[in-house]
Amino acid sequence: MGQLLAVQDLAKRYGATVALGGVTMGIRAGEVHAILGENGAGKSTLVKILSGVVQPNDGTMLLDGAPHTPASIFAARGAGVSTAFQELSLIPHLSVAENLLLPKVSRGRFWPERRASIMQRAAAILAEWEITDIAPDAMIEDLPLAQRQRIEITRALSHATRLLVLDEPTAALPDTSWLFRQIRRLTERGVAVMYISHRLSEVREICQRATILRNGASIETVDLAGVDDAGIFAMMVGHAPAAPRSETETATGDILLETRDLHVGAIKGLNLTLRAGEIVGVAALEGQGQQDLFQALGGVRKRASGDIIVGGRSAPLGTPGKAQRTAPGIAFVPEERKADGIFDNLTAATNIVMADFASRSTGAFVNARLERNRAAKSAERVALSPRYLGFEVGNLSGGNQQKVLLARALMTGAKILILFDPARGVDVGTKQSIYAMMDDFVANGGTILFYSSELTELVQLSTRCVVLYNGQVSAEVSRADMTEERLLAAAHGPARTPPTPLREAS
Amino acid sequence: MSDQTAIPLEDTRKAQRISPTVVTVATIYGIVALMIVASRLVSPSFGGLSQLETILYLSSFLVFCAFGQGLVILVRGLDLSIASVITVGGVLSAALMDGSNAGLFYVIPAILLACALIGVVNGIGVTVFNVPPFIMTMAVGIIVYSLCLGFTGGTPRGFPAPVLNDFMGSRFIGIPAPVWLLIAFAAMGTLVQSFSPFGRKLTAVGNNPEAAYVAGLPSRRLTVSVYAISAACAGFTGILLASYANGATLRMGDDYLLPSIAAVVVGGSSILGGKGTFLGTVGGAMLLTTLATILSALGIGQGWKTIMEGAVILLALILLRDTVFDSLRAVLVRKD
Amino acid sequence: MTDATHPSVAETRAARRVTLRHIADSAFLIIVIYLVMAVVYVAVQPSALSAYSIESLFNNSLPLMLAAAGATFVILQGGFDLSVAGTISLVNVVIATTPMEGPGGALALLALAVALGMAVGAINGIIVAYLRIQAIAATLATMIICQGIALLILKAPGGMVSDFMVYELTASLTDRVPYALVIAALGVVFWTIYSRTDAGRNLLAVGQDRKAAALSGINVQRTEFFSFVWAGAFYALAAYMLAAQTSTGNPSAGEPFLLLTFAAVALGGTAFGGGRGGVTASLFGAATLMLMQKVLFAMGVSSFYTGVIQGMIMITAVLFSAAVHHAASNRRGA
Amino acid sequence: MKVTNKLKTLALAALAGTTMLSAGAADAKTADGKWLIYLSLSYSGNAWQSEAANIVKALAKTPPYNETVELVEVISGTDPQAQISDYESMIANGADGIVSFPISSNALNRVVRRGCQEDVLFFMYDGTVTEQCAYNISFLSGGFGENTAQALVNELGGKGKIFLSRGVPGNSVDERHTDGAMHIFNQYPGIEIVSEYYSYWDDRTTQQETAKALAAHPDVDGVWAQAGEYGVIQALLQADENRLVPVTGENSAGFRLALANPDMQAKGLAGVSSGSAPAQSGFAFKIMMEILNGEREPLPEGERNIEYPLPWVPADAVKMCEGDTFEDGCNVFGEDKVPSSFVSEVFNPELLPELSLTSALDGNPTEGATIQPLPEGAVKRAPDMPGINCRSCEAPDNQYDLTKIEATVQP
Structure with a gap:
């Protein structure tokens, strides 16, 4: 089969910043082609160029032999290229139908189409792509994340006549079977799919070939059957991944945090104990109340009833600030790094030192050097290179942003860390640094509660693991019996057998 | 561990040798300097130190109230009540001092406190009740003005303390006292906005309110205090204006509302919050005042003067655009 | 998917949310507020129902209503337009200095006015959408420039407005329904249609989430641009009706509109920051503001303190509409 | 209540x-x-x-x-x-x-x-x-603009650099005043208007605008001002506390007291107080x-x-009121009674x-006073001023004729 998409020496610069520095690759018709690379490797920029969001500075793209130079998303769609974006591109206050049909919802240009007729057309699209549980007139903002992601994908599917670009399509999807079924239907028609995911297992399941990007350049295109994971990692990072971590001993320290019959949001009567020296993992499918639990412990959300006992005393934790100041201190790292975490206009050092500003009265004046000095120690604990401290955080890669957030949490001096998916979407190197920091933290008398969407991570890190189902603890798994299969089974509820494996690890 | 290999390319490439803030501030003062030099073409007595002195003197009022406005804008707000609060400051100082120096030391704090309380109302409306700042401060401005009207019955009475009036006309080391005040205020304001934990916290709140909350910053309290500071600054401006003109009028604040916003924005702050320096605002205020002195000396009709005023503001905005900086920086970086 | 343990409860909650949301999103609330105020007004002022009173009330309210309608386009996409004051002044003096008699002349003037308003709007749009300058600052500058041009055209209030505009446009259809009301109703009809076209939907989408809108294929810059153009057209209409009503041109005619326009939009419940609200709501917001003047007069509120009441009403109305909206989208927190 | x-x-x-x-x-x-x-x-x-x-x-x-x-x-x-x-x-x-x-x-x-x-x-x-x-x-028809302009020209001996401190841009009253004044100034080629600014009839704005104009023209010889004129005096003193120039303006107490003040006169102040009552x-x-x-x-x-x-009070006619009314031809109240912005022609x-x-x-009635009928001939018809008090009318030819003062210098 010939090349459907041929990309040659593609480059993109933002001012003095090089985001993409020479990508050459090809995708065949009917192929599912993976793009692999660490955060900041240039995947998003490649997606943006292909879908017409930004225009490249150099290089050529040929689609079916004709130059592909979309000036807008709309133009790209016209050429048969459509994209499901990682950061969902749905308008919250519009209906599913309108979102599916944007930007040309109404057929007439000056005279609006009847609502019923719009709904009918949308329903047809939903039916075509086997979505039966979402009504076309539902508001996007009322839908859970997983359904929104499916709408995002469906919209892309409905426009893809030549190339479908999927950027982390399974980030919020509990089940890949629907997606893979649609992808196969599409490829049977000869449509090519560019598939971007951090999850190597998925990639291996659905993709035939992969192009590896590093530092904005394409390293190699490989046949996935012919290369093992270690080989792929090596190409992605430029060196072999770190060795697996050693075992941690079971902790028997003091109880630092305890919840009694906690009700908050979807959480219904939760009892939990965190002891000094242990890392407690939380496993759950999407939407089991894990966000509510973490936000409540972080002080972001007020609990409905029940008790949270911190350091032996019942604590109201009205705000994150109060949570930090309630001895022995709770520091919370939220799920949405960009939205709830970083201050992108401020330097990394200021971002880290902000913890100090928030919790205690500091000197009257500060300047950049003072802040760098103060942040240096926390930065070192998360292996954040000191030379980044002076940069605006918005200019750093996702992994380094995450390190900044963790450094800030450490800076609070809190003994209890509440981390929601701390290693999500970061590269392998950063992951290792984060893991090391967590081990180090509990070894020094702290305790960590963390949620992860990746079972491997839970198994690798947790001293013990709590599985949430429907707002309650469905199982508690000790270090000794911890396997991914065990966690997965518990995550599907107490009395059920697991359906198809949802998410497995490499 | 070997961090070096894992560093994505963009980190190092985005290294910025020249801070955008410095470029912004330098550009504004550059424009001001250029205008002052060019103004010699308009009048032979222009272009000298005495013109600079006049500009500094006249921009001082704008600078005082623009500091508060700048802080409010920094936390994504807007303070439309400052016109009325300036009036409150002026009216109260004329009424309470009533032409006597006695009691100056408690009257001034009392006025500033009263004004700050108006700001607290603004702040509470914005933070606790989530009223959009535009509406909240506009409504409070209308209410406060109306109270002023009722309180004075339409005619503000009395005089500010003579010592204040003398102060506005006095000189130290050959430079007018208000210019010294301006310099001290600019230094203090810069320290507060750019070199204090308080300023950092405000920038954080403006940059990302959700993140600020999660990071444990007392966002509400900070925001309320910012509105209080803004109102206090406006009150301070009112006291000085009344001292300058030796009396208060009810519309004395009107001339400062839109210029205070313009000074902040021309000064390189983002109206969307989270970005801005007080030095830039001072430069913005000076730019507006310089423009006004030049226009005043030009022998053209009011229509043309007004058009030129708008055009210069627009031009300054275009020159201060981020993309202009980016290309400038790109050129500079490429050179070495 | 979570299992819905109590589907019936969930369904009713969803249903309630839907109705509340309809109330919150539509102009329903402000219409209720307007009607309540109208009832109060009629109660304290029985002559309010006379044909003349109705006619003059609407004639008087229409310019602000149209200006607020215009500003709504920009605010809905998340922008800000201070140029309303300058545009109205400019168009107003152009009308007053371009004498054209009769219905044909009035029509020609209308075309001229709207074209001029749209031109100013287009300049705003280019500066804000394409040159990416902060809207509030850019439109402040264009406002000042427009005021300057207005002063060049007419140094002091004066000029002539044709008798047709002055007398016919401000009269009533079959002596019962003021033309002003007809024009306002046309505004409502226009918005009802426009908001359902792609352009209207895109406007709201951009206001809700710029980035998502761009990724959905909406041309965000063009949407922004046209919001300013529409705004300019409506400001021009406001200036046109103002000229008809005051039968004169005034180079500072637009100044009183600056803050009142935003107050009217806010009163209507359109969210500053974009994405929620509509032109209909703003039309009623402006009408309410003008009616408030009448009610306060009728109630005999001491004129020094009228502002206190006005300010309170503004804050209360915004709080009220926010409260209803909050109840409507009672979603899970942060 | x-x-x-x-x-x-x-x-x-x-x-x-x-x-x-x-x-x-x-x-x-x-x-x-x-x-x-x-x-x-x-x-x-x-x-x-x-x-x-x-x-x-x-x-x-x-x-x-x-x-x-x-x-x-x-x-x-x-x-x-x-x-x-x-x-x-x-x-x-x-x-x-x-x-x-x-x-x-x-x-x-x-x-x-x-x-x-x-x-x-x-x-x-x-x-x-x-x-x-x-x-x-x-x-308005009393000719404030032309009369005060002539007064200023007289003081300056027919030549010098002057400022015009005007009212509100786009306002017909301001236009009428200024047109009248320009009618006079245009007759004198020696009079050079070096700066013209709008002061919104407000003391403080006048002061600031005058200060701006003074930055360019510290050597100004006289100022023709509408209301807000006291601000002109303050700005002049601020620029140079020993130098004043002739100023014509309206009726603020501050201005009238300054006109009558020998210290100020010594510094160069002269002029006339007129205008809106x-x-x-x-x-x-x-x-x-x-x-x-x-x-x-x-x-x-x-x-x-x-x-x-039209009120007309030249410097030598300013007389301080002892009581609370305009008795014995007095025409200004002292600082102890009224603020400087108080408009004296009450x-x-x-x-x-x-x-x-x-x-x-x-707003209180005078004790013991009762309403007196208006004297005979008090009501005098004003001439037409197109756009001001009539629409389709002609201004009389003599609309800018001087009524209060005569030209003492010839162009």
Whole structure:
């Protein structure tokens, strides 16, 4: 089969910043082609160029032999290229139908189409792509994340006549079977799919070939059957991944945090104990109340009833600030790094030192050097290179942003860390640094509660693991019996057998 | 561990040798300097130190109230009540001092406190009740003005303390006292906005309110205090204006509302919050005042003067655009 | 998917949310507020129902209503337009200095006015959408420039407005329904249609989430641009009706509109920051503001303190509409 | 208490309004037998406006009007639409008369016309409307601009650099003043206008704008100013505390006291105080009441522009008042009694003998005073001023003739 998409020496610069520095690759018709690379490797920029969001500075793209130079998303769609974006591109206050049909919802240009007729057309699209549980007139903002992601994908599917670009399509999807079924239907028609995911297992399941990007350049295109994971990692990072971590001993320290019959949001009567020296993992499918639990412990959300006992005393934790100041201190790292975490206009050092500003009265004046000095120690604990401290955080890669957030949490001096998916979407190197920091933290008398969407991570890190189902603890798994299969089974509820494996690890 | 290999390319490439803030501030003062030099073409007595002195003197009022406005804008707000609060400051100082120096030391704090309380109302409306700042401060401005009207019955009475009036006309080391005040205020304001934990916290709140909350910053309290500071600054401006003109009028604040916003924005702050320096605002205020002195000396009709005023503001905005900086920086970086 | 343990409860909650949301999103609330105020007004002022009173009330309210309608386009996409004051002044003096008699002349003037308003709007749009300058600052500058041009055209209030505009446009259809009301109703009809076209939907989408809108294929810059153009057209209409009503041109005619326009939009419940609200709501917001003047007069509120009441009403109305909206989208927190 | 009273009055007024509508009677009084008079202000917020309002309020409380007049004050802000709305409400409430400072000379015409049809008397003071059924009582036709300009030219000996400190851009009053002044200045080639700025009739703005102009022209020889003139003096002193120049301006107490101050004169201050008098409101009110009471014949339409005499106080004529009225030809109050922004022309011993300082400051009647009839010949018709007090009319050829002063230097 010939090349459907041929990309040659593609480059993109933002001012003095090089985001993409020479990508050459090809995708065949009917192929599912993976793009692999660490955060900041240039995947998003490649997606943006292909879908017409930004225009490249150099290089050529040929689609079916004709130059592909979309000036807008709309133009790209016209050429048969459509994209499901990682950061969902749905308008919250519009209906599913309108979102599916944007930007040309109404057929007439000056005279609006009847609502019923719009709904009918949308329903047809939903039916075509086997979505039966979402009504076309539902508001996007009322839908859970997983359904929104499916709408995002469906919209892309409905426009893809030549190339479908999927950027982390399974980030919020509990089940890949629907997606893979649609992808196969599409490829049977000869449509090519560019598939971007951090999850190597998925990639291996659905993709035939992969192009590896590093530092904005394409390293190699490989046949996935012919290369093992270690080989792929090596190409992605430029060196072999770190060795697996050693075992941690079971902790028997003091109880630092305890919840009694906690009700908050979807959480219904939760009892939990965190002891000094242990890392407690939380496993759950999407939407089991894990966000509510973490936000409540972080002080972001007020609990409905029940008790949270911190350091032996019942604590109201009205705000994150109060949570930090309630001895022995709770520091919370939220799920949405960009939205709830970083201050992108401020330097990394200021971002880290902000913890100090928030919790205690500091000197009257500060300047950049003072802040760098103060942040240096926390930065070192998360292996954040000191030379980044002076940069605006918005200019750093996702992994380094995450390190900044963790450094800030450490800076609070809190003994209890509440981390929601701390290693999500970061590269392998950063992951290792984060893991090391967590081990180090509990070894020094702290305790960590963390949620992860990746079972491997839970198994690798947790001293013990709590599985949430429907707002309650469905199982508690000790270090000794911890396997991914065990966690997965518990995550599907107490009395059920697991359906198809949802998410497995490499 | 070997961090070096894992560093994505963009980190190092985005290294910025020249801070955008410095470029912004330098550009504004550059424009001001250029205008002052060019103004010699308009009048032979222009272009000298005495013109600079006049500009500094006249921009001082704008600078005082623009500091508060700048802080409010920094936390994504807007303070439309400052016109009325300036009036409150002026009216109260004329009424309470009533032409006597006695009691100056408690009257001034009392006025500033009263004004700050108006700001607290603004702040509470914005933070606790989530009223959009535009509406909240506009409504409070209308209410406060109306109270002023009722309180004075339409005619503000009395005089500010003579010592204040003398102060506005006095000189130290050959430079007018208000210019010294301006310099001290600019230094203090810069320290507060750019070199204090308080300023950092405000920038954080403006940059990302959700993140600020999660990071444990007392966002509400900070925001309320910012509105209080803004109102206090406006009150301070009112006291000085009344001292300058030796009396208060009810519309004395009107001339400062839109210029205070313009000074902040021309000064390189983002109206969307989270970005801005007080030095830039001072430069913005000076730019507006310089423009006004030049226009005043030009022998053209009011229509043309007004058009030129708008055009210069627009031009300054275009020159201060981020993309202009980016290309400038790109050129500079490429050179070495 | 979570299992819905109590589907019936969930369904009713969803249903309630839907109705509340309809109330919150539509102009329903402000219409209720307007009607309540109208009832109060009629109660304290029985002559309010006379044909003349109705006619003059609407004639008087229409310019602000149209200006607020215009500003709504920009605010809905998340922008800000201070140029309303300058545009109205400019168009107003152009009308007053371009004498054209009769219905044909009035029509020609209308075309001229709207074209001029749209031109100013287009300049705003280019500066804000394409040159990416902060809207509030850019439109402040264009406002000042427009005021300057207005002063060049007419140094002091004066000029002539044709008798047709002055007398016919401000009269009533079959002596019962003021033309002003007809024009306002046309505004409502226009918005009802426009908001359902792609352009209207895109406007709201951009206001809700710029980035998502761009990724959905909406041309965000063009949407922004046209919001300013529409705004300019409506400001021009406001200036046109103002000229008809005051039968004169005034180079500072637009100044009183600056803050009142935003107050009217806010009163209507359109969210500053974009994405929620509509032109209909703003039309009623402006009408309410003008009616408030009448009610306060009728109630005999001491004129020094009228502002206190006005300010309170503004804050209360915004709080009220926010409260209803909050109840409507009672979603899970942060 | 005040509010309840008003509410009561308004309820009665509303009642009266409805009965009037049904009866259509011309001789309408409120239910308690009083004339319902509205005082409509555009902008309350400066000394001038509130003094003018206070004068009317004081007169309405002076016997016998305290028994026969129900006065309601309404402030409409700066928006013509608001004043239109308020006029409508007043007409609907059955007003007998409206004394008003009009915000716009043209925009109010329609509602005024409509009020006239309902037999409401409109008396505009200071500002004017071009609708011919309204009475305009104004000093505008008195030639403030040309007379003060000539005074300045005389002081300067026919040559020198001057500033024009104007009022509000785009305002017809400002245009009339400036046109008159330019008529004179243009005759003198030696007079060079080096700066012209708008001061919004406000002391503080005048001070700042003058300071800006002084930055470019510290060697100015004289200033022609409209209201806000005291700010000119302050700005001049600020620039150089030992140098003043001739200044002509309006009637603020600060300016008049400065004119009469020998220290200031020694520094170079000279000039004349003239311009708009708040007392115009009282004059308007009294004419209206006399017409309502049948003591005076209504004037035919087209002849309702009435001139208020232009105040004219040169430096040597400034005389401090010892008491609380303008007795013995005194014409300014000291700093101990009034703020510097106080507009001195509040009293007119001939036309308004009923008034005293408390009337102007607080709106209280003078103790023991009763309303005196206007003297014979007090009401003089003002010449036409197109766009100011009439629409399609011609200005007389002699509109810029000097009335208060003669040219002492020839061009």
